[in-house]
Amino acid sequence: xxxxxxxxxxxGTQDLLDQTLRTLHRLGTVQIDEEPHPKGAVVDRLSLSxxxxxxxxxxxxxxxxxxxxxxxxxxxDASADAAAxxxxxxxxxxxxxxxxxxxVDELSALVQPLARRRDELEAEREAxxxxxxxxxxxxxxxxxxxxxxxxxxxxxxxRREELNRLRERLDDITNHEFQIVTADVDQDTIAVxxxxxxxxxxxxxxxxxxxxxxxxxLPENLVRxxxxxxxxxxxxxxxxxxxxxxxxxxxxxxxxxEWGPRLLAFHWALRNRxxxxxxxxxxxxxxxxxVITGWMPQRDVVATQKxxxxxxxxxxxxEEVEASPEELHHAPSVMSxxxxxxxxxxxxxxxxPPTYGTVDPTILMAVFFPIFFGFILGDVAYxxxxxxxxxxxxxxxxxxxxxxxxxxxxVLSSIWCIIFGALFGEFFGSLGSDVLVPRLFGLxxxxxxxxxxxxxxxxxxxxxxxxxxxxMGAIHIFLGFILGVWNAWLERKWGHLIERAGMLVLxxxxxxxxxxxxxxxxxxxxxxxxxxxxVLLAGSLVVLAIVTKVVGLIEVFGTxxxxxxxxxxxxxxxSSVYLAEVANELGQIAGxxxxxxxxxxxxxxxxxxLNIVLGVFSPSIHSMRLHFVEFFGKFYESGGHAFHPFAxxxxx
Amino acid sequence: xxFGMLAFAAAVAVxxxxxxxxxxxxxxxxxxxxxxxxxxxxVGIAIILIAIPExxxxxxxxxxxxxxxxxxTLAMPVAH
Numbered sequence: 001x002x003x004x005x006x007x008x009x010x011x012g013t014q015d016l017l018d019q020t021l022r023t024l025h026r027l028g029t030v031q032i033d034e035e036p037h038p039k040g041a042v043v044d045r046l047s048l049s050x051x052x053x054x055x056x057x058x059x060x061x062x063x064x065x066x067x068x069x070x071x072x073x074x075x076x077d078a079s080a081d082a083a084a085x086x087x088x089x090x091x092x093x094x095x096x097x098x099x100x101x102x103x104v105d106e107l108s109a110l111v112q113p114l115a116r117r118r119d120e121l122e123a124e125r126e127a128x129x130x131x132x133x134x135x136x137x138x139x140x141x142x143x144x145x146x147x148x149x150x151x152x153x154x155x156x157x158x159r160r161e162e163l164n165r166l167r168e169r170l171d172d173i174t175n176h177e178f179q180i181v182t183a184d185v186d187q188d189t190i191a192v193x194x195x196x197x198x199x200x201x202x203x204x205x206x207x208x209x210x211x212x213x214x215x216x217x218l219p220e221n222l223v224r225x226x227x228x229x230x231x232x233x234x235x236x237x238x239x240x241x242x243x244x245x246x247x248x249x250x251x252x253x254x255x256x257x258e259w260g261p262r263l264l265a266f267h268w269a270l271r272n273r274x275x276x277x278x279x280x281x282x283x284x285x286x287x288x289x290x291v292i293t294g295w296m297p298q299r300d301v302v303a304t305q306k307x308x309x310x311x312x313x314x315x316x317x318x319e320e321v322e323a324s325p326e327e328l329h330h331a332p333s334v335m336s337x338x339x340x341x342x343x344x345x346x347x348x349x350x351x352x353p354p355t356y357g358t359v360d361p362t363i364l365m366a367v368f369f370p371i372f373f374g375f376i377l378g379d380v381a382y383x384x385x386x387x388x389x390x391x392x393x394x395x396x397x398x399x400x401x402x403x404x405x406x407x408x409x410x411v412l413s414s415i416w417c418i419i420f421g422a423l424f425g426e427f428f429g430s431l432g433s434d435v436l437v438p439r440l441f442g443l444x445x446x447x448x449x450x451x452x453x454x455x456x457x458x459x460x461x462x463x464x465x466x467x468x469x470x471x472m473g474a475i476h477i478f479l480g481f482i483l484g485v486w487n488a489w490l491e492r493k494w495g496h497l498i499e500r501a502g503m504l505v506l507x508x509x510x511x512x513x514x515x516x517x518x519x520x521x522x523x524x525x526x527x528x529x530x531x532x533x534x535v536l537l538a539g540s541l542v543v544l545a546i547v548t549k550v551v552g553l554i555e556v557f558g559t560x561x562x563x564x565x566x567x568x569x570x571x572x573x574x575s576s577v578y579l580a581e582v583a584n585e586l587g588q589i590a591g592x593x594x595x596x597x598x599x600x601x602x603x604x605x606x607x608x609x610l611n612i613v614l615g616v617f618s619p620s621i622h623s624m625r626l627h628f629v630e631f632f633g634k635f636y637e638s639g640g641h642a643f644h645p646f647a648x649x650x651x652x
Numbered sequence: 653x654x655f656g657m658l659a660f661a662a663a664v665a666v667x668x669x670x671x672x673x674x675x676x677x678x679x680x681x682x683x684x685x686x687x688x689x690x691x692x693x694x695v696g697i698a699i700i701l702i703a704i705p706e707x708x709x710x711x712x713x714x715x716x717x718x719x720x721x722x723x724x725t726l727a728m729p730v731a732h
Binding site for chain 1: 700714722
C-alpha cells in the first residue's frame with residue numbers, strides 16, 4: 001500500500017540554513033521540490049554565491065579525481081570506516097576538498113607509474129602475437145642467412161611493380177650481393193625479405209628510406225641478429241609478462257587495501273557535501289529567511305520536527321500545509337508493504353509507480369502470483385526441488401543482493417506448486433501415482449488400485465483444467481474491476497467509476513448466463529436467473545454505451561479476451577505435464593534390470609531438470625504478464641512519481 | 653468423426669496462431685530492446701507490449717481444445 005504523504009514547509013533564518021540542510025540530509029525523510037512553492041508567500045530562488053560556486057567546482061573536480069583513482073586500483077577488500085566518514089562530513093568543506101586533493105596527489109604519485117607500466121605490459125602482450133606472426137612469415141624466406149644482414153619489409157600490393165626497381169637499385173648498391181624473397185601476408189600486403197652483405201648496410205637503409213618502404217619495426221628489446229633469435233626473444237617475453245603483471249597487480253592490490261577505505265570515505269563525504277550545496281538552488285529565500293517546501297511520509301513528520309528542534313533550534317519552523325488536489329496528484333508514491341509482499345515490489349519496480357492516492361496492488365500480486373505459478377507447475381516433486389534450491393540460494397547469497405527478493409518469491413510460489421501438485425496427484429508427473437505409490441503399496445502389502453488425485457488429473461481432464469483456468473481469470477478480472485471502481489472513487493473520476501461498475505455488472509450477468517447454460521442450477525431457478533441476467537446485461541450495455549459512447553462496448557470484447565487469456569494457465573500447465581510424461585517414458589526405456597534402472601533414473605533426471613528449469617521461467621513470466629496486462633489494465637493508475645528524498649548516500 | 657481430421661484441425665488452429673504471434677513479436681521485440689537500451693524505465697511497458705500478441709496463440713489453443721474435446725461429444729449420437 002502507499003504511505004500517506006504530507007506536504008511540508010520549513011522556514012528559518014538564513015544563518016540556520018547549513019545546519020538545517022545537514023540535519024535533513026542525515027534524516028533523509030523529505031523530498032525537496034525542484035522549485036519552492038511556499039503557501040502564502042512569494043519568494044526568490046536561492047542562488048549560490050561566487051564562493052559557493054567556486055567550492056562546488058572544487059568539490060566536483062576532487063570527486064572526479066577520486067573516481068579516477070578508484071578506477072585505476074582494484075577493488076579494496078575493506079569498506080570505508082563509518083566513524084571516519086562522519087568525521088570527514090563534519091569537516092569544513094574547503095578543508096575537506098583541499099585535504100582530499102593532497103591525499104590524492106600523494107597516492108597518484110604511487111599509483112600512476114604502476115598503472116602506466118601495467119598498460120604498457122598489456123599493450124606489449126597484445127602486440128607480441130602480431131610480431132610473432134609477421135616474423136614467422138619471414139622465417140621460411142630465409143634458408144641460410146649466414147653472415148648476411150636481413151631487413152624485413154612490408155609492401156602494399158599495389159606497389160608490387162616497384163619491387164623490380166628496388167632490385168635494380170640494390171643490385172647497383174651491393175654489387176650483385178643481395179637476395180630478395182617475397183611472400184603474401186594478406187590480400188593487401190606482401191612480405192619482402194632483403195638479405196645483403198653488412199658492408200652495404202648504410203646505403204641499403206638509405207635507399208629504403210628514400211623509397212618510403214615500411215620496415216617491420218620491432219621494439220628495441222626484441223630486435224636480435226637473426227629472425228630466429230627474435231622469435232625466441234618474443235616467446236621469452238610472452239612467458240615473462242604474466243609474472244610481471246602479477247607482481248604489479250599485487251602492488252596495486254596492496255595500495256588499494258591501504259588507501260581504498262580512505263578514498264571511499266573521501267568520496268562519500270565529498271558527494272554528500274556537494275549534494276548539500278546543489279540542493280540550495282531548489283530553495284526559496286526572502287531578505288532574511290529561507291524556505292524549503294517538499295513532501296515527506298506522514299509517519300516521519302513528528303520525528304523530523306523533533307530532530308530539527310533539537311539540532312537547529314526553536315527559531316526554525318516546520319509545518320504541514322494543505323496540498324491542493326493538483327499537488328496531491330503529483331505527490332510522490334512510497335510503497336509500504338508487509339514483509340512477504342515486499343518481495344513482490346521487485347516486479348512492481350518494473351512499472352512506473354502508482355499515482356499517489358490510488359491502489360497499490362503489490363499485496364494482491366503477492367497473493368495471486370504464487371497461486372498462478374503453482375497452478376501452472378503443479379507438481380509436488382518440482383515444488384520441493386524449487387523450494388530446496390531457493391532456500392539454499394537465499395542462505396548462500398549476499399543478504400543485500402537484489403536476487404534475495406526474487407528467491408523469496410520462488411519460495412512462496414513453490415509452496416503453492418506443492419499444494420497444487422497434491423491436488424493434481426503429480427510427483428515428477430505421473431511417476432508418483434503410476435510407479436512409486438503402487439510399488440510402495442506393494443512393499444507395504446496394501447492392496448489398492450491406482451491412487452486418484454485429490455482434485456483431477458491435468459493430463460486427462462483437459463476441459464476441466466481449461467474451465468478452472470478461465471474461472472480463475474474471471475475472478476481475477478472481476479477483482480480488477482472492483483479495484484478500478486475503488487480507484488475511480490478515490491480519484492473522484494465519476495465517468496470511470498460508472499464505466500467500471502458497468503463492466504462489473506456485465507461480467508456478473510455473463511457469469512449468471514454461463515451458470516444457466518452449464519446446467520448447475522435447479523430448474524426452478526433457471527428462468528428467474530436468466531431474467532435477472534438478461535436485465536443486468538441489457539442495463540450494463542446501455543450504461544456503457546451512454547457513458548463511453550461505442551468504445552466501452554468494444555471494451556467488452558477486450559475484457560472477454562482478457563479472461564480467455566488465462567487459458568494460458570492451462571496450456572502451459574499441460575505442456576509441463578506432458579514434458580514430465582516424456583521424461584518418465586524415456587526413463588523407462590532402459591529396462592527393469594539394475595543397470596537399466598540406473599540409466600533410466602539418469603535420463604529421467606536430465607529431462608525432469610530441464611522441465612523444472614523451464615517450469616521456473618515460464619510460469620513466472622506468464623504469471624507476471626497476466627498481472628501486468630490483464631489485471632492491472634483494469635485499475636492501475638501508473639502516473640505516479642517515485643520518492644527521491646534528500647538523503648545521504650549509503651556508506652560504502 | 654475422423655480423429656485424424658480433428659487432430660489436423662487442432663494443429664492448424666494452434667500452428668497458424670502461433671505463427672501470427674511469432675511474427676508480431678518478432679517486430680515488437682527488437683523495437684522494445686532498443687527502447688529499453690535507451691530508456692530503462694520503459695521495461696514494464698515493453699513487457700506489456702511484447703505480451704499483447706500472445707492472446708492470439710492462447711485463443712488458438714482454446715479453439716484447438718474445443719475441436720479436440722467438445723466437437724467429438726457434439727457429434728456423438730444421443731441415446732434415447
